[in-house]
Amino acid sequence: MKVLVVTTWLPTRDAPEIGKFVASDIELLSRDHDVQVIHLSAGGITLPIGGERVSLTTVPMTPSNPLSVWKAARVIRERALSVDVVHTMAVSALLPFIVGRPPTPWVHTEHWSALLSPTTTGIVARAAIPLVSRMLVVPDVVIAVGHELAAVIRTARRRPTVVIPNAVERPELLHDRPGGGEVALVGVGGLIRRKGPDIAIRAVAELRSRGRAARLVWAGDGPMREELTQLAERLGIGEHVDLRGRVSPDRIGALLAESDAFLLPTTVETFGVAIAEALVAGRPVIVGANGEQSSFVGEPDGVLVHEQTAEAYADGVERALLLNADRSAAEIASRARALFDNDARRGGCSDAYALAGARRVGPDVDVIIAVHDPRRRIDRAVRSALTSTSVERVIVVCHGLETGPIEAATGIEDGRVEFVQFDDGVRSPAGPFNHGLDIASGRFVVILGSDDELTAGAVDAWRRTAERERADVVIAPLRHDNGSRVPTPPTVRSRGLRGSRDRLAYRTAPLGLFARDSVGSLRLTPRLATGEDLAFTARIWFGTTRVNMHTGPGDYIIHDGDDRVTFARRALSDELRAVELLARDPWACALPDDDRTALAVKLWRITVFGAVHYRGSEWEEGDRVWLAGLVSSLRDFAPRALNVLSRADAALVEGLADPAVADLEIDIRSRRRRRFTSPAALLPSRLASVLAREAPLRFIAATWWASRR
Template sequence: MKVLVVTTWFPSASAPASGVFVRRDVELLRRTHEVDVLHLHPHGAVGPTDAAPGVRRLAMSTSNPVDILRASRALRAGLARYDLVHTMSPSALLPFAPLRVRIPWVHTEHWSALLDASTVGLPARLGLGAALRLMRRPDVVVAVSSALAEHLEARLGRTVEVIPNAVDAPEQPRPRPPAGGPLRLVAVGGLIPRKGPDLAVEAVAELRRRGRDARLRWIGDGPSRAEIGALARRLGVDDVVDLPGGLAPEGVAAALAESDLFLLPTSVETFGVSIAEALLSGRPVVVGANGGQRDFVAEPDGILVAERTGIAYADAVERSLELARDRSADDIAAPLRSRVSPAARAAAYDAAYRQAVLAHG
């Protein structure tokens, strides 16, 4: 099929991490379909170096009606050349409002604000209603987790399919470190309240109080950096809490390989890509209980923690170490590997496309 992907989330030189999951989906779809991308980006966010085959860039402010209308006109002129249109962000729906879409339409949803509006600013929260109204129009709606699908089904009054996010995984996870050394904990996520870095630091302090040589490496940056550094100093663990900022994918992979356990006290995730990456790297995980990670985190390889205290997370770390004591890296990675494999995800999207064609008539 000839498919047009429309998204406001796609990597560029100025924002290389934006929409990486969309780019991965496009790469997957291109294995079996002819796929072009229309990237609706903020003004000034894209330059000449961002040119890429099959990707058209069009400046569109999501708060500017003139920009949205210009994007609508571009779509009206171009949709007839395609067999199917696939939107991949809620704001990408905006230019479809005045259009009568005459080809099958699939929408994939990842937005964390749909599960927890506090994760975004006031302008985005004000746009939630419009996004949900527009989400009733595609022939098929896909969510990246059961938690998000259930929420959308309740709000939209329609069936929502589930296709998990793309996840980077090593071909072969490195063996787990031998027992007897320091307890090396790693987290990957922004230094923001939702990800729970304060609880991770408190858990490290509690584990050390219990006599464990626990150390934490938190990969990622954000506005809570100074606050988390101050908390580590106040609890006397600043010498064992490392905040290196963001790392390239190979740096993240190396940190996971060197770790004993992945710890992320997140309050909510639409899917939990970093959690999945940790499991596929063969490391047990201790994470928050709310969100899409419920689809794939289960004992003995993972523990979901509902109580939001450092003591609860320290307890879960110790329980996880016991449960996973005899599990190899391959044992930990295997249950999730088949669920998020490219073949499984490609087959699921092919089924969604067939369903959209039938529904469209």
């Protein structure tokens, strides 16, 4: 496989210790792949990289210079056209991809400790964390170097995040500890607060005060050098502390060979390469407990210290020396050597590349169509779904029908179409759709009415929105077959939609793309002739699911035939049974007040008032009494909803609450509330609520905006 590695971290002549683990990763990849490397360098001469199948190109790029980032992006995109996978390594290597993702599968390896612990970095870098988190959404696969880092990254993305530990240098020859009268401690890391060199020096002073001769050699440089030199002198141990400065990677092994133990009072590590290298070299480690090192450091090989004090680290050193007094270097190193196996890392990278390729091209959407009448244009619905390459299966659930006639009527021969017979003896669309959800296996599901269709490639477009915006649900744009738009939900936003803020309740039908994980065991309400989707979508809109609206091409087209099941005349108790159930649902009753108000206003305006309007004055016996009971339930469910309904709406509610009010009067009040430019229809029943989100003025404005979207 041809792999293009893009990284900002590689050893240079001036800084040979920077990015040495990235160089090791590249050398490892070259054993299985042809690797082209682009080093995005802010300056300095890149050192050669090992591996026979590696070619290296240095491209100047300064993160603070947008022009250099744009030029680097052009080079990367051109080179990406001739490879099988792009593999970015290190957070700053993501910058050129802000202008667009590569045309090939993309894998990213992340090491940045600030994602795990933002307080460990400067204020400028900390400000970049939201941008980095957003960029980490885009790669097909992200490789985290530790489990804790992976957990943080997974909160920002839906695509796969896998763990492959950093490269760990393994010395060929293991040296037993020198022993002797003085305890030789070695630390490796920058002279920065997070690495704890000051605590290491104080720990040496504490050990010497206890009568244990100890000295410290620290490999690494940084802004604390002068402060640490003065600290050692002030504590009277200047001659026992050796701040070596920068040490080339090939000399670290020699320092470890001359030591008795490794000491690093770090506050956090995304992996802890130096810690792992000390272990595989056969040296016990005494390190901070916060970070990925806690997954591979354990007694007797090492001691995790939970307090950032000199006394605690001095105790840790004494305990590590006691536990390993009679153990050889090989015994100390055995567990770590088995854990950090390069063959396992090679296999993990190849698996990540295969996964990235599969996710880029692999279909993973199941489209569910329920049909109860062979006269339906099921062929139109099925063919429209098959125009999207991301569709893995079209599941046609034949409700109370033999599959043979339906399959013959479609005239479609495509292995992606599966006809399933289902008969529950209930005249409700909930049963067949739920059956489809039960047997769906794709990452995403789409529910499509047998009367309806999708524009060409609509599912692909929705899926791209889901991946790009890391959404669990993508609401599809709706239009009727006459071309008119359906302005639901009436919101000005398209990303990160929330139930009450964005009036999501107005989109009752679950039309769009749903991540199957977000649906879980949730199903349409069984045995309802209509409104079966009311509780289903309410639980999604007012839950924690990430919801986006798709914008751009990719419509769901509603065909408004006169014989649609949706338009069938039913008893009022059947038509509004879903409203009654929801108003009494313990889950709904436990929603915050704002959510219940938003949900109730929609139920009044659309569902209840709609049923009343289309009945005219043709009420059946018992309808008005039953409806009065429903009005009482809705009032109890969300009392504040009546404040934001229009004055004409409130008058209709008062009439519905009293079965003694004449049917003709109900019809008059129903028609009056539909005069949408009248003062009674524009002003809320409580004037102080005139600018409330659900009040008529803002609702009408949002609906107008949504109709133009």
